[in-house]
Amino acid sequence: MESPGSARFDALLKRGELIESVSEMTPDYLRELKHTLIVSGDTELISAPAYYLAARKAPSVNAFMTGIAIIQDELAHAHIAYHILEELGESQEALIFKRDPKSFRYPYAFDVPLESWTELVVANAMYDQAGFCLLGDIHEQCSYGPWKRGLVKVMAEENFHLRNGRNWSKRISQAGGAAREELQRAVDWMFPLTVEWFGLPDSLKQHSAQLDYRLKGLTNDQLRQQWLGTVVPFMESIGIKVPAHRDGDGYVLDYPFPCTFDAEQKRWDFNDPCSWDAVMARWRARGPRNAEMVALFQESFSKFQVHA
Amino acid sequence: MNTAVEPLSRRVWSALREIEDPEMPINLVDLGLVYGVEVGERTVRIELTFTAMGCPATEMIMEDIRARLLSEPGIDEVRIDIVWDPPWSSSRLSLEGRETLLAWGLSV
Numbered sequence: 001m002e003s004p005g006s007a008r009f010d011a012l013l014k015r016g017e018l019i020e021s022v023s024e025m026t027p028d029y030l031r032e033l034k035h036t037l038i039v040s041g042d043t044e045l046i047s048a049p050a051y052y053l054a055a056r057k058a059p060s061v062n063a064f065m066t067g068i069a070i071i072q073d074e075l076a077h078a079h080i081a082y083h084i085l086e087e088l089g090e091s092q093e094a095l096i097f098k099r100d101p102k103s104f105r106y107p108y109a110f111d112v113p114l115e116s117w118t119e120l121v122v123a124n125a126m127y128d129q130a131g132f133c134l135l136g137d138i139h140e141q142c143s144y145g146p147w148k149r150g151l152v153k154v155m156a157e158e159n160f161h162l163r164n165g166r167n168w169s170k171r172i173s174q175a176g177g178a179a180r181e182e183l184q185r186a187v188d189w190m191f192p193l194t195v196e197w198f199g200l201p202d203s204l205k206q207h208s209a210q211l212d213y214r215l216k217g218l219t220n221d222q223l224r225q226q227w228l229g230t231v232v233p234f235m236e237s238i239g240i241k242v243p244a245h246r247d248g249d250g251y252v253l254d255y256p257f258p259c260t261f262d263a264e265q266k267r268w269d270f271n272d273p274c275s276w277d278a279v280m281a282r283w284r285a286r287g288p289r290n291a292e293m294v295a296l297f298q299e300s301f302s303k304f305q306v307h308a
Numbered sequence: 309m310n311t312a313v314e315p316l317s318r319r320v321w322s323a324l325r326e327i328e329d330p331e332m333p334i335n336l337v338d339l340g341l342v343y344g345v346e347v348g349e350r351t352v353r354i355e356l357t358f359t360a361m362g363c364p365a366t367e368m369i370m371e372d373i374r375a376r377l378l379s380e381p382g383i384d385e386v387r388i389d390i391v392w393d394p395p396w397s398s399s400r401l402s403l404e405g406r407e408t409l410l411a412w413g414l415s416v
Contacts, residue, residue: 062367069364153413160331163368 013214018145022088032209033144034088035105036216038095040138041081043106043131045096047074049293050110054120066164067120073157080150087146097301101294102286109193111287112263118172118179122186124165126194126231132158133226134198134216141217166234173238184240189266191231191242196258198224200276225250243270263287316382317347323380324354327372330365334408336373340400343391351385352377357396366390 009026012019019025025033048071055067082092109127114120135158139151172183199205202221210216218226228244228251235242243254256273261282324345325337336342336356344355354373358366370388377386398416401409409416 065362066364066367069362156333157331160365163330167368167371 013143016214017143018148019143020145028209029213030088032213033147033215034085034090036138036210037081037085037088037147039105040135041078041085041095042104043110044074044078044081045297046104046106046110046293047071047127047131048078049296050114050289051120051123052296053289053293054114054116054123057115057117057120059117063117063168067117070124070161070164073161077154077157080154081147084144084147084150097298099294101291102284104290104294107197108283108287109190109197110293111290112189112193112266113289116182116186117168118182119186119190121165121168121172122183122190124161125169125234126165126187126190127197128158128161128165129231130194130197130227132162133223133230137216137218137223141214143214169235169240170238173240180239187235187240187242189261189268191235191244192255192257192259192261192268194227194231195224195244195253196279198227201257204276316352316380317345319380320345320347320352320354320377320383323376324373327369327376330368330372332409332414333412334405336369338402338405338408340396340402340405341369350382351387352383353387353389355389355391357391359396361392 006026009024009029012024019029022030051067051071051074055064055071058064058067082090082095085095086092107127107130114123132155135151135154139148139155142148142151169183172179199220202219205220208219211219232242232244232246232251244251245254255268255270258274258276258279260269260272260274260278261267262269263282321337321342324342325335327336328334329336329339329341332339339359341357341359342354343357344353346353346355354377356370356373358369363369373388374386377383398406401416406416
């Protein structure tokens with residue numbers, strides 16, 4: 001089939017029309033769409049083992065059920081992205097089960113172990129909020145029809161995760177004492193990890209094919225501000241300190257961005273600013289839990305293959 | 309029936325109608341989770357069920373009910389009794405609730 005003309009395709013995008021099939025796409029658009037879907041699918045998928053390893057520490061049967069339900073949602077959301085990738089010509093099996101752990105494209109934050117119920121609910125309040133900002137933007141702006149429509153229910157379910165995170169964070173903060181100190185410690189290392197989740201600042205990112213192709217609508221800094229605009233007031237409302245404050249219409253960070261992070265100690269050094277090249281190198285090397293989490297869903301795959 | 313408590317009972321039902329299920333865009337009454345409301349002297353007893361025993365939102369729903377009803381004048385105590393008999397099924401949805409869920413993409 002003849003590849004669609006680029007000028008005609010650009011005009012289609014500019015008119016705000018939805019793309020519905022591969023035959024309408026330019027090769028560049030297809031490549032960028034696949035890349036965006038892989039990041040989304042990988043992020044949802046890896047959150048399942050990351051959350052599971054912490055949900056085991058749930059303080060009640062009911063809380064464990066809520067944790068497990070959230071994990072089930074995340075797997076379903078991953079499935080939506082991989083299913084679309086399959087329709088675009090990729091192999092779901094190869095993407096999930098036959099990739100090297102280091103080649104998964106999820107945010108670095110998930111590589112740092114969540115080790116308690118407190119850390120899990122902070123992840124629900126902050127990581128899921130980041131996912132909510134990113135997916136909400138895709139849901140509103142995305143030029144690829146099947147994905148845009150698939151996200152309607154994803155957004156509704158993410159709301160449930162946020163609520164679990166916020167309810168429990170509030171409850172733990174109200175409990176005071178050691179419980180509240182543990183919550184503050186979790187926020188201390190997880191907050192800056194989520195801030196960097198949104199990627200390079202706009203001043204360093206000159207061009208975004210995702211924006212050109214309307215795969216998303218907001219820039220990294222706009223999304224980061226949206227996240228800060230929900231998380232900072234919430235944490236302040238429950239008496240938890242965060243290293244950012246409101247200034248005029250937006251939020252500013254109270255520490256050098258980026259700076260160095262010790263993943264083993266889960267500790268930021270706000271006195272040691274670093275370059276974005278150093279951050280990228282840390283991301284590429286992946287963090288402590290990468291291989292263990294990927295093994296959790298890959299290890300049994302080959303056992304049950306029927307060989308002809 | 310004591311006419312003095314009748315308005316309270318009506319207020320309880322309409323307050324329950326304001327509470328949305330945490331997972332679906334439908335209120336608890338239209339979803340059919342409320343089996344009964346009994347109003348006493350400044351107390352309310354609710355008979356409540358869930359769509360499944362494994363419902364992950366039971367605590368959230370009960371927290372919402374307590375918070376909402378305790379904000380209602382004349383109520384100092386809320387007791388929630390969870391019942392599984394008769395089991396919930398989609399036939400318990402109100403007509404309005406059924407239309408909402410259909411529009412949201414659930415087959416009911």
